[in-house]
Amino acid sequence: MRMGIALSRSNMSNWVIQCAYSWLKPLYERMKKQLVTYEIIMSDETTHQCNKEKGRKPSSKSYFWMHRNGECEGAPIILFQYTRTRAGEHARKFLEGFSGYLISDAYTGYEKVDNITRCLCWTHLRRYYKEAIPLDSRKKEIPDSAGGKGRAYCNKLFSLERKWKKLSHEERKQKRIEQSIPVLNAFFWWAKSIKTNQESLNKALKYTLNHKEYFQNFLLDGRIPLSNNLSEIAIRPVAIARKNYLFSDTPKGAEANALIFSIIETAAANNLDPYEYLVHIFKSLPNVNFNETPELLDDYMPWSDKLPENCHTNKQKINDPEGS
Structure with missing residues (x-):
């Protein structure tokens, strides 16, 4: 339409799907191969609607999974996966070959992933306690509630982490042993001692005690983040986009969406201009024999130093005095 040519939605959709499978999927698979070599992966999932899944109603819930590395290993890699269900088998298959901290x-589905040590998100736990804090008639928190006490324990751990942000991973691990463990011991003792009929507080306490081991596993390595916030930030664009496009019509379209989100979000996380990066990819890859020599794709990864200057954001150019 921008060139004065009327194109049907089906034609444009088919072009997008074809481009995603032909040029973006090879990059995606190369990124995935790199991702599972890391020792820390962060995961999350959200619902997605696909209208024409065989044997299912259009209103059935399908899912987008998101898997990414943390801040301590390599350049950012953010990958999405479309699946018909939320079965943990999907996470197990996607993360095959990964051995480390997840x-x-x-969600119990992640228990199906082999060779992992599960570490749970303290921000998620903190929300449970925040929701358990009673409010007065003006929607203000009533002080000295048990929910407030639980949140305060979570806040204390986050406060300590902020103090140690610039420490080495080894130093942070030692600080956690010295200062976080006493907070954890007091918190779990308190959670076990509370008796209440308040449904939301009971939910928070049960969540705490049922997963006590996983909530303490951040002590094992100073690189392990206390929260899964990076995952929630990475998956947010999918939730926002979903409000606009509402659904995918076919499974191939949903899978193409996952590929496109993966390339765009990884590009953005690596300080690239996603549009310019995609233009570069679509102009270049048709002339690259990456099927026989997959290593050639390394020059087109979002972190490659061989990408043209126009792929980088202005912010990066300003902050990089070398202009690389």
Whole structure:
């Protein structure tokens, strides 16, 4: 339409799907191969609607999973996966070959992933206690509630982490042993001692005690983040976009969406201009024999130093005195 040519939505959708499978999927698979070599992966999932899944109603819930690395290993890699269901088998298959720490919420599906140490998100736990704080008639928190006490324990851990932000991973681990463990011991003792009929508080306490081991696993390595916030930030654009496009019509379209989100979000996280990066990819890859030599794709990764200057954001150019 921008060129005065009327194109049907089906034609444009098919072009997007074809481009995603032909040029973006090879990059995606290369990124995935790199991702599972890391020792820390952060995961999350959100609902997605696909109208024409065989044997299912259009209103059935499908899912987008998001898997990414943390801040301590390599350049950012953010990958999305479309699946018909939320079965943990999908996470197990996607993360095959990964062995390390998996940061997530307490969804039991992640238990199917082999060779991992689960680390749960303290921000998620903090929300449970915040929701358990009673409010007065003016919607203000009533002081000295048990929910407020639980949140205060969570806040204390986050406060300590902020103090140690610039420490090495080894130093942070030692500080956690010295100062976080006493907070954890007091918190779990308190949670076990509370008796209440308040449904929301009971929910928070149960969540705490049922997953006590996983909530303490951040003590094992100073690189492990206390929260899964990076995942929630990474998956937010999908939730926002979903409000606009509402659904995918076909599974191929949903899978293409996952590929596109993966490339765009990884590009943005690496300080690239996603539009310019995609233009570069679509102009270049048709002339690259990456099927026989996959290593050639390394020059087109979002962190490659061989990308043209126009792919980088203005912010990066300003902050980089070398202009690289």
